[in-house]
Amino acid sequence: MLDKALNGSKSYWLWLAGLSAIIGLAFLVYMKQWTFGLGITGMHRDFTWGFYIAQFTFLVGVAAGGVMLVLPYYLHDYKAFGRITILGEFLAIGAVVMCLLFIVADMGQPTRAMNVILNATPYSMLFWDALVLNGYLALNLIIGWKLLEAERNGVAAPKWVKPLIYLSIPWAFGIHTVTAFLYSGLPGRGFWLTAVLAPRFLASAFAAGPSFLMLLCFIVRKNTNFDPGEKAMKTLMKIITYALIANIFFFGCEVFTAYYSNIPEHMAHINYLFGFGDHSHGVLVPWMWTSMILMITAIIFLVQPKIRNNEKYMPILCIMVFIGTWIDKGMGMMAGGFVPSPLHHYNEYVPTVPELMITVGIWCVGFAVITILFKIAVSIKEEIRA
Amino acid sequence: MxxxxxxxxxxxxxxxxxxxxxxxxxxxxxxxxxxxxxTKKKDSVLEGTRWGMVIDTRKLTPEIVEDVTHICREKHNVPDCQLFEEPKKNKEHHEIKWIWEEHFHNAFPNMAADFLAKKLEDTPFLVLCNQCENPPCVRACPTKATFKRPDGIVLMDFHRCIGCRFCMAACPYGSRSFNFQDPRNGLVDRKPTNPDFPTRMKGVVEKCNFCAERLAVGEMPHCVEVSKGAITFGDIGDEHSEIRLMLEENYTIRRKVALGTGPSVFYIV
Incomplete structure (x- = not known):
C-alpha cells in the first residue's frame, strides 16, 4: 500500500518538499538545543514546562479525538462514519507521532529516553503515559493498516483486528486520562489539582480532534475525488458542539469552585490567566480571553442547526474551536499551573524564536505523516470506487 | 582545546x-x-533513621545567611548564574538553588497573615529541599533517578535523570533546579570550586542533598557548620537525639504540612 504514497501529483510532492524544508531547518535549530541545552528556550526555574509540553498536551487530545469516529461506528453501527473512520485513525497516528517528538524535544537528556523502560517505575504517571501513548500508536497503525488492506482487497479484515478495535476505544480515553493525571496528581499546584481535569481534557479533546478532522475532510474533498459524506460531517459538527459545551461547562465548574470557596491558592492562577486581582498584567491575558471568546462564540453558532449544518460555515467554526481549545489546553494549562510558583512568585514565560521554530518543525512532521497516510487511504478509496 | x-x-x-x-x-x-x-562501613560514618534539620530563624542574621548560602554553593560547585553568557537578560532564569533566602510570605505562602509580626517580615528565611518523608518528586520521577534513602535523604542520580522535569512540577516547595545549560558555564574558568564534589551536566535536575557526602565521612552538613548555631542537624527518628529535644522544647513550623509531604526541615520562629 505504500506505493500509493509514492505516486502523487505535483502539488502533493511540492507540499511534502515544503514541509521537509521546514523540518530540516527546525532540525538545525534543534541541534543548537542539543549542544547548548534547553536554555535556548524561554523556560526557566519557575516555569519548567513550556511550549513543547503545551503542544504535547493538546495533541494527545487530538489523538484521542479520533475515537469519536471509531466509537459510533463500531459500538453503535453508525454507518455514516464508515468511510472516514480510517481518517480518524490516521489522524491519531500523526498526532501521537507529534506528541512523542514533543516529549523528546522537551527532554534535558534525550539520549536517556529508554531509561523510562529500563528503570520502569509504575508509580510515576509519566511511565504510564509513555506506555499508553506508544500502545495507542501501535494499535492505530495495526488497525488502520489492516482495515485499509482488507478494503483494498475486497475481503473482510482478519478476525483478530476486531478485539484490537474494541481495545482502542477505552485506550483512547486512557491516553488522555493519564495525560491529565500527569498534572492533577501533583500537590501544591492549585490550578491542576482538580478531579475535573481529566474529564475536561477529554471534553476539549473531543472538540479539538473532530474539528481538526473536519478541516482535513474539507481539504481532502477539495483536492481529491473522495467525499467524506455530508451526513458524517454533520454528525461530527454535532459531536464538536456537545464536547465544546462540556469543556466550557467543566471550566465553569472550576471557576465556581475556586471563587465561591474563595481559597487564594485556587483563585490566584485563574486571576493571573484572565487578568484579575493584583497581578493583572499577565502576558497571556489577551490570549486567554481570545480563547474564551472563540469557544463561547463558536458555541452560540454551533447550537443553531442552520448554521452548524451549513457547509459554508463549518470550516470557520472548526478553526474557531481548534484555536480556542489550543490556547486553552496548551499555554493556558501550562501558565495556569506554573504562575504563581509554589513560593508565590510571579515569573512569566514567553517562548523564544528557536523554541517556536522547533515547535513548527514538529508540527510539520505531523502534517507530513498525516499527508502521507491520508494520501494512501484516499487513493485506495478512489481506486475501489473506480 | x-x-x-x-x-x-x-x-x-x-x-x-x-x-x-x-x-x-x-x-x-x-x-x-x-x-x-x-561491606564494612567505616566507624566514622554518620547513620540515622531519619535525618532532619531545625532552623532557628531567631538566630539568623544576614551575615549567617550569606555564609550558609555561600559555603553550600562553593562546596557543591553550584554555578553562579551571573557568570552565564546566555541568556543575556534574566540570567536568574537558569539559576541553580540548593539553599537560599526567601521572605516569610514566600516560604510560607499559606501562612502569610495580614498582621504579621514585623520581625518575621524582616527575618531572612532559609529554604532548601525538605527531604520529605513522602516526597512527591520521588513519586513523579519515571526513572527512579530521584529516590529516598532509608535514612530519609532524597537524593538524585545525575546519570540516570532524563531531564523531564516532572519532579520540579511535583515539588510544592520549588526546591529543585534544572540545568538549562552546562553548569560549568557558571564556574570561574569552568573549574569546580570543590574538586572533591562532582559537577553536573546540562539537562539534569539537582537540589540540596543534605550533604550526604559529608555524613558518609562523619561530618555535619556545611550549612550547619557555618550557621553559628542557627541550624541544628540530627536524627529525628531517634527520640534521644539533641534535635528531638529541641523539637520537644520549641514550637516549630514546617512548610505546607497540609500537603502530606512530611517535611524534615523545621523552623523555630
Whole structure:
C-alpha cells in the first residue's frame, strides 16, 4: 500500500518538499538545543514546562479525538462514519507521532529516553503515559493498516483486528486520562489539582480532534475525488458542539469552585490567566480571553442547526474551536499551573524564536505523516470506487 | 582545546588497555565481588533513621545567611548564574538553588497573615529541599533517578535523570533546579570550586542533598557548620537525639504540612 504514497501529483510532492524544508531547518535549530541545552528556550526555574509540553498536551487530545469516529461506528453501527473512520485513525497516528517528538524535544537528556523502560517505575504517571501513548500508536497503525488492506482487497479484515478495535476505544480515553493525571496528581499546584481535569481534557479533546478532522475532510474533498459524506460531517459538527459545551461547562465548574470557596491558592492562577486581582498584567491575558471568546462564540453558532449544518460555515467554526481549545489546553494549562510558583512568585514565560521554530518543525512532521497516510487511504478509496 | 585533546588521548589509551585486559578484569572483579550490604562501613560514618534539620530563624542574621548560602554553593560547585553568557537578560532564569533566602510570605505562602509580626517580615528565611518523608518528586520521577534513602535523604542520580522535569512540577516547595545549560558555564574558568564534589551536566535536575557526602565521612552538613548555631542537624527518628529535644522544647513550623509531604526541615520562629 505504500506505493500509493509514492505516486502523487505535483502539488502533493511540492507540499511534502515544503514541509521537509521546514523540518530540516527546525532540525538545525534543534541541534543548537542539543549542544547548548534547553536554555535556548524561554523556560526557566519557575516555569519548567513550556511550549513543547503545551503542544504535547493538546495533541494527545487530538489523538484521542479520533475515537469519536471509531466509537459510533463500531459500538453503535453508525454507518455514516464508515468511510472516514480510517481518517480518524490516521489522524491519531500523526498526532501521537507529534506528541512523542514533543516529549523528546522537551527532554534535558534525550539520549536517556529508554531509561523510562529500563528503570520502569509504575508509580510515576509519566511511565504510564509513555506506555499508553506508544500502545495507542501501535494499535492505530495495526488497525488502520489492516482495515485499509482488507478494503483494498475486497475481503473482510482478519478476525483478530476486531478485539484490537474494541481495545482502542477505552485506550483512547486512557491516553488522555493519564495525560491529565500527569498534572492533577501533583500537590501544591492549585490550578491542576482538580478531579475535573481529566474529564475536561477529554471534553476539549473531543472538540479539538473532530474539528481538526473536519478541516482535513474539507481539504481532502477539495483536492481529491473522495467525499467524506455530508451526513458524517454533520454528525461530527454535532459531536464538536456537545464536547465544546462540556469543556466550557467543566471550566465553569472550576471557576465556581475556586471563587465561591474563595481559597487564594485556587483563585490566584485563574486571576493571573484572565487578568484579575493584583497581578493583572499577565502576558497571556489577551490570549486567554481570545480563547474564551472563540469557544463561547463558536458555541452560540454551533447550537443553531442552520448554521452548524451549513457547509459554508463549518470550516470557520472548526478553526474557531481548534484555536480556542489550543490556547486553552496548551499555554493556558501550562501558565495556569506554573504562575504563581509554589513560593508565590510571579515569573512569566514567553517562548523564544528557536523554541517556536522547533515547535513548527514538529508540527510539520505531523502534517507530513498525516499527508502521507491520508494520501494512501484516499487513493485506495478512489481506486475501489473506480 | 588542548585539554580536550589530552583527554581524548587518555581515553583512547584506556579504551585500548581495557579491551585487551577486559577478560581478565571481569574474572578478577567477579572473584572479589562483595555486595554493598556486606561491606564494612567505616566507624566514622554518620547513620540515622531519619535525618532532619531545625532552623532557628531567631538566630539568623544576614551575615549567617550569606555564609550558609555561600559555603553550600562553593562546596557543591553550584554555578553562579551571573557568570552565564546566555541568556543575556534574566540570567536568574537558569539559576541553580540548593539553599537560599526567601521572605516569610514566600516560604510560607499559606501562612502569610495580614498582621504579621514585623520581625518575621524582616527575618531572612532559609529554604532548601525538605527531604520529605513522602516526597512527591520521588513519586513523579519515571526513572527512579530521584529516590529516598532509608535514612530519609532524597537524593538524585545525575546519570540516570532524563531531564523531564516532572519532579520540579511535583515539588510544592520549588526546591529543585534544572540545568538549562552546562553548569560549568557558571564556574570561574569552568573549574569546580570543590574538586572533591562532582559537577553536573546540562539537562539534569539537582537540589540540596543534605550533604550526604559529608555524613558518609562523619561530618555535619556545611550549612550547619557555618550557621553559628542557627541550624541544628540530627536524627529525628531517634527520640534521644539533641534535635528531638529541641523539637520537644520549641514550637516549630514546617512548610505546607497540609500537603502530606512530611517535611524534615523545621523552623523555630
Amino acid at each position: 588542548k585539554n580536550r585533546r589530552d583527554f581524548l588521548k587518555v581515553a583512547g589509551a584506556s579504551a585500548l588497555g581495557l579491551s585487551t585486559l577486559s577478560a581478565g578484569n571481569a574474572f578478577a572483579i567477579g572473584e572479589h565481588f562483595i555486595p554493598a550490604d556486606q
